[in-house]
Amino acid sequence: MKDEKTVIEDVNREFYDFRFEEGDDVFRVSEGLTEAIVSEISREKNDPDWMREFRLRSLEIYKRTDMPDWGPPIDGLNMDNIVTYVRPNAGMKASWEDVPDDIKTTFERLGIPEAERKSLAGVGAQYDSELVYHNVKKEVAEKGVIYTDIESALHGEYGEMIRAHFMKLVPPQDHKFAALHGAVWSGGSFVYVPRGVSVEIPLQSYFRLNAPGAGQFEHTLIIVDEGADLHFIEGCSAPKYNVANLHAGCVELFVGRNARLRYSTIENWSKNMYNLNTKRALVEEGGKIEWVSGSFGSHTSYLYPMSILNGRGARSEFTGITFAGHGQNLDTGCKIVHNAPETSSYVNTRSISKSGGISTFRSSVVVNKNAENSKSSVSCQSLMVDSESRSDTIPAMDIKTDKADIGHEAKIGRISDDAVFYLMSRGLSEENAKALIVSGFAENVSKELPLEYAVEMNNLIRIEMKGAIG
Amino acid sequence: MEEKLLVIKNLRSGLEDKEILKGIDLEIGKGETHVIMGPNGAGKSTLGNVIMGNPVYTVTAGTAEYCGEDLFEMSVSERAKKGIFMSFQNPIEVPGISLENFLRSASEEVTGERVRIWPFHKEIEKNLGILDMDGAYADRDLNVGFSGGEKKKAEILQLMMLKPKLAILDETDSGLDVDAVKTVSGGIREYQKDADASLLIITHNAAILESLRVDKVHVIVDGRIVETKGPELIDEIVKDGFAKYEEQGE
Ligand SMILES: Nc1ncnc2c1ncn2[C@@H]1O[C@H](COP(=O)(O)OP(=O)(O)OP(=O)(O)O)[C@@H](O)[C@H]1O
Ligand SMILES: [Mg+2]
Numbered sequence: 001m002k003d004e005k006t007v008i009e010d011v012n013r014e015f016y017d018f019r020f021e022e023g024d025d026v027f028r029v030s031e032g033l034t035e036a037i038v039s040e041i042s043r044e045k046n047d048p049d050w051m052r053e054f055r056l057r058s059l060e061i062y063k064r065t066d067m068p069d070w071g072p073p074i075d076g077l078n079m080d081n082i083v084t085y086v087r088p089n090a091g092m093k094a095s096w097e098d099v100p101d102d103i104k105t106t107f108e109r110l111g112i113p114e115a116e117r118k119s120l121a122g123v124g125a126q127y128d129s130e131l132v133y134h135n136v137k138k139e140v141a142e143k144g145v146i147y148t149d150i151e152s153a154l155h156g157e158y159g160e161m162i163r164a165h166f167m168k169l170v171p172p173q174d175h176k177f178a179a180l181h182g183a184v185w186s187g188g189s190f191v192y193v194p195r196g197v198s199v200e201i202p203l204q205s206y207f208r209l210n211a212p213g214a215g216q217f218e219h220t221l222i223i224v225d226e227g228a229d230l231h232f233i234e235g236c237s238a239p240k241y242n243v244a245n246l247h248a249g250c251v252e253l254f255v256g257r258n259a260r261l262r263y264s265t266i267e268n269w270s271k272n273m274y275n276l277n278t279k280r281a282l283v284e285e286g287g288k289i290e291w292v293s294g295s296f297g298s299h300t301s302y303l304y305p306m307s308i309l310n311g312r313g314a315r316s317e318f319t320g321i322t323f324a325g326h327g328q329n330l331d332t333g334c335k336i337v338h339n340a341p342e343t344s345s346y347v348n349t350r351s352i353s354k355s356g357g358i359s360t361f362r363s364s365v366v367v368n369k370n371a372e373n374s375k376s377s378v379s380c381q382s383l384m385v386d387s388e389s390r391s392d393t394i395p396a397m398d399i400k401t402d403k404a405d406i407g408h409e410a411k412i413g414r415i416s417d418d419a420v421f422y423l424m425s426r427g428l429s430e431e432n433a434k435a436l437i438v439s440g441f442a443e444n445v446s447k448e449l450p451l452e453y454a455v456e457m458n459n460l461i462r463i464e465m466k467g468a469i470g
Numbered sequence: 471m472e473e474k475l476l477v478i479k480n481l482r483s484g485l486e487d488k489e490i491l492k493g494i495d496l497e498i499g500k501g502e503t504h505v506i507m508g509p510n511g512a513g514k515s516t517l518g519n520v521i522m523g524n525p526v527y528t529v530t531a532g533t534a535e536y537c538g539e540d541l542f543e544m545s546v547s548e549r550a551k552k553g554i555f556m557s558f559q560n561p562i563e564v565p566g567i568s569l570e571n572f573l574r575s576a577s578e579e580v581t582g583e584r585v586r587i588w589p590f591h592k593e594i595e596k597n598l599g600i601l602d603m604d605g606a607y608a609d610r611d612l613n614v615g616f617s618g619g620e621k622k623k624a625e626i627l628q629l630m631m632l633k634p635k636l637a638i639l640d641e642t643d644s645g646l647d648v649d650a651v652k653t654v655s656g657g658i659r660e661y662q663k664d665a666d667a668s669l670l671i672i673t674h675n676a677a678i679l680e681s682l683r684v685d686k687v688h689v690i691v692d693g694r695i696v697e698t699k700g701p702e703l704i705d706e707i708v709k710d711g712f713a714k715y716e717e718q719g720e
Contacts, residue, residue: 417526422562424546425522425555426572426628427579436575440566440611 033059033082038183045151045186050163058172058182065176072300072329072358077246077274082180140199146192147203150219153190162190165221169252169280169308177248177276181217185250188218193228195256202231202264202450220251224259224287231262233453245272245299253281255289257311262290264449266457269298271327276302285311285340292448293320294457295332296464304362306335309343309371320349321445321457324357324389325464333362333394338371338404347378350442353389354464364396365406372403382412383441385434385465435465473500475636475668476521476541481532483520484693489530490516492693498636503662503669503683505704508690509712514672515559517690518638521670522556523549536636551580553635557625557642563613569624570594570608573631580632590631597630600660602653618645626657637661638670643678651677658682676708691715 038059042052067079140147146158154162172182193199224230234251247269255261261281269275275298281289291305307316316336324330336345351359361380382391393410415437423433439446439461446454476498484490490513498504506514520527521534523546534541537552544552564572573594574585594608601623613621622642629637639658643651655678661667662683673679679701687703688695689712696715697703 416562419562419564421522421524421526421546422558423564425550425558426576426632427547427550428576429547429579430545432579436567436572437564440564443566 032080033062033180033183035059037083041184041186046155048154048159048163051154051166054167055183058167058179061172062176062179062183065173065179067176068302071302071331072360074274074276074300076299139201140203143197143199144194145197145199146190148190150188150190150221151186158190158192161192161223162221165223165252165254166219167250167252169254169282170250170278174278178250178278181219181248181250181278185217185219187216188220188249189222190220191222191224191230191232193222193224193230193259195225196227197225198229199231202233202262204233216247216249218249220249222252222261222263223254224256224261226256226284227258228256229260231264233450234263234265234267245270245274247273247275247277247298249277251277251279251305253279253289255281255283255287255314257284258286259284260288260290262292263305264292264453266294266296266449266453266460267298267303268296268460269301271297271299271325273298274300279303279305281305281307281316283307283309283311283314283316286313287311288315288317291316291318291320291334292445293318293332294445294449294460295320295322295330296460297328298330299328301328301330301332303330303332304335304364306337307345308337308339309345309374310339312340313342314340315343316345318345318347318349319445319448320347321442322349322351322359322361323461323464324351324353324359326355326357329358329360331360331362333360333364335364336366336376338365338367338374338376340370341372342374343371344375345377347376347380348444349380350445351380351382351391352385352438352441352461353382353391354385356388356390358390358392360392360394361410362394362396363408365398365408367399367401367404367406369400372401374401375405377407379407379409381410381441383438384412384414385438387414431465435462438465474498474535475500475502476534476536478521478534479532481517481520481529481534483516483527483529483532485527490527490693491520493532494690494693494695496688496695498668498670499685500635501665501668502685503671505679505684505687505701506670506672506690507674507687507704507707507712509716512690513693514690515640516693518556518640518670518672521549521636521638522546522554547579550634551582554638555629555632555634555636556638557622557629557640559640559644561613561616561621561625563611563615565611565614567612568609569612569627572612573628576628577632580634594627594631597627597657597660600630600653601627601657602650603627619647619650622646623650623654623657626654629661630657633661633664633667635666636668636670638672640672641674642671643673643675648677651675652681654678655681676704679704689715 035056038055042055167182170178172179191203222232253261253263283289289307293305295301295303309316318334322330322332334347347363349361351361353359363378365376365378367374380393384391391412395408399406415434419437420430420433423436424430439458442461446457449457474497478494478496481491481494482489494517508514516527529542574590577585595605598605598607603623613624616624622645625642642654646654659682684701687699687701689697691712
């Protein structure tokens with residue numbers, strides 16, 4: 001099965017697509033997503049029947065659901081021609097020459113190896129990451145941990161488990177892009193950590209980024225069983241470039257009784273990307289979800305990881321950072337539903353906007369009637385690097401019991417000229433002074449990350465800060 | 471003839487719509503310590519800031535040579551690299567970077583050389599000792615949550631670590647308790663030990679000067695230097711205040 005995803009197969013398919021399309025380009029131009037296309041995807045992926053039906057049902061929902069109208073504008077997405085996002089044709093494939101210069105420069109600055117650069121940009125051969133992936137897999141497999149791509153897991157002994165969980169937390173009815181995801185999802189990871197097992201090393205989807213279709217509609221499904229413990233790291237700091245500039249991934253996390261899952265992400269999409277991602281965790285009694293989230297890049301982002309605290313004493317911790325630079329509108333935040341007594345949530349975020357970038361932080365805390373003696377504390381801080389940039393915080397709270405302890409704090413500030421002058425008077429250039437202030441501001445997030453990621457994130461901040469000055 | 475470090479002639483400077491410094495002449499030689507006194511709002515801090523290069527103030531007339539070069543052509547960080555330092559009247563809090571890490575990067579910027587971590591750390595510890603501060607301050611975020619007095623001490627620590635050629639101390643003694651004034655004064659004395667180290671001390675208070683060698687004292691009133699004398703002027707001012715100069719100014 002895996003062998004189908006080799007370089008040669010890919011090239012062949014493109015070639016085939018190209019010939020196939022020669023005659024009916026005109027017909028395709030303003031075509032919506034059809035049953036035929038979704039069925040074809042399903043056939044290619046060798047889906048089990050239930051999955052094919054699921055895709056088609058999602059397609060129906062997709063068709064009758066309206067576009068979201070409450071967030072940053074997404075009219076840049078041409079929904080009449082959604083096919084070009086779902087199935088970029090051969091003619092649309094970029095060549096290395098077409099990859100924007102800023103991305104190439106970032107690759108260089110991050111020291112990404114040549115071979116990997118092209119692959120990250122979606123224009124080169126597949127980066128051979130399977131080897132690393134296999135080693136990790138072997139190590140954890142000894143403990144009974146399943147860590148695999150989701151397509152092959154569908155057919156294995158965990159097929160039923162996937163069926164029982166797949167898009168149950170994020171149903172296709174949720175919003176238009178969840179429905180789209182349900183219809184055309186492709187790639188992603190499946191992790192199952194059995195009862196009582198602690199996975200010592202973080203599992204990293206970094207190595208798997210370059211699977212075909214991954215990084216666009218990928219699905220991540222993680223089940224951490226009772227008393228088990230896992231740290232999963234998604235993404236990497238290299239900007240992912242894709243001519244099809246829509247990302248509608250989905251992450252579903254199931255945290256069992258007294259289990260713990262830490263889910264860390266650094267996303268750095270290319271600056272043409274519409275990132276409409278949905279992430280959700282369900283936490284049982286005494287369990288804990290810890291989100292660490294760094295959002296960089298993209299043209300427009302909608303990203304609000306949600307935690308549903310469903311059992312007594314369940315906890316959620318969210319630490320996030322968002323960096324919106326020139327031309328970017330990043331709408332991020334998080335949602336928490338307290339749905340059992342003695343649950344607690346803790347949110348701590350930083351957002352940075354620069355050179356006209358817009359960053360909006362939305363938080364939503366719901367405390368249901370049954371969630372007595374629950375606690376929630378939300379703190380968000382925004383920093384504007386200059387006066388052209390914008391920052392907003394939009395808190396929402398719905399507290400249905402008196403017996404809850406709820407706190408919210410928001411601060412919005414601008415880098416003061418005095419602070420820059422102070423640091424410059426100690427020998428730092430203006431650029432370095434501002435970068436120092438920004439990385440200091442971000443420090444509470446970077447310290448949550450494993451060292452090498454923290455270093456990468458600081459690098460990213462430095463890179464984003466370059467050119468902050470006229 | 472002794473070498474001049476800083477020569478300021480007829481300096482006029484201020485905000486867009488408000489002239490604050492109205493023709494300042496000031497010469498500081500290598501290794502000299504100058505004191506500036508004057509009533510509140512006279513322009514003392516402004517003078518320090520203009521020498522350091524604070525972009526808030528525009529220079530409208532006059533010249534300044536530092537080590538024979540045009541001071542006003544240099545950016546703030548160039549000035550720092552060429553050995554100018556200012557201890558701020560209100561030091562800024564910078565979360566997310568420890569005092570020690572900050573001092574290390576600043577030191578690398580100023581010297582252009584890599585700092586060796588361990589000897590540098592030892593030196594910080596020693597200097598914190600001189601300033602009667604716990605070693606733990608080195609790990610705390612730069613000025614964050616420091617008390618008023620601790621901030622001032624941390625500025626002197628920076629002075630001791632960065633070893634500038636010209637240090638401007640803007641009311642470093644204000645807000646310090648009696649003992650802390652002595653301690654800080656001790657830190658400044660350490661810095662003075664280097665024969666080439668020059669100082670421009672802005673103060674309202676004689677106590678910090680007691681144990682320091684002072685070469686010249688200037689009185690600024692309403693943006694002008696109205697008197698320059700030897701250290702004996704300090705006692706006169708402490709006794710009589712600025713009344714006689716203020717009348718003169720009118
Ligand atoms: N950034 C500024 N904005 C507005 N006014 C200013 C600014 N800087 C200085 N001034 C004004 O210029 C005058 C001189 O201020 P400066 O701070 O230099 O006084 P000073 O001699 O240091 O006084 P003090 O002894 O109180 O510290 C004051 O009237 C002050 O209000
Ligand atoms: Mg002052």
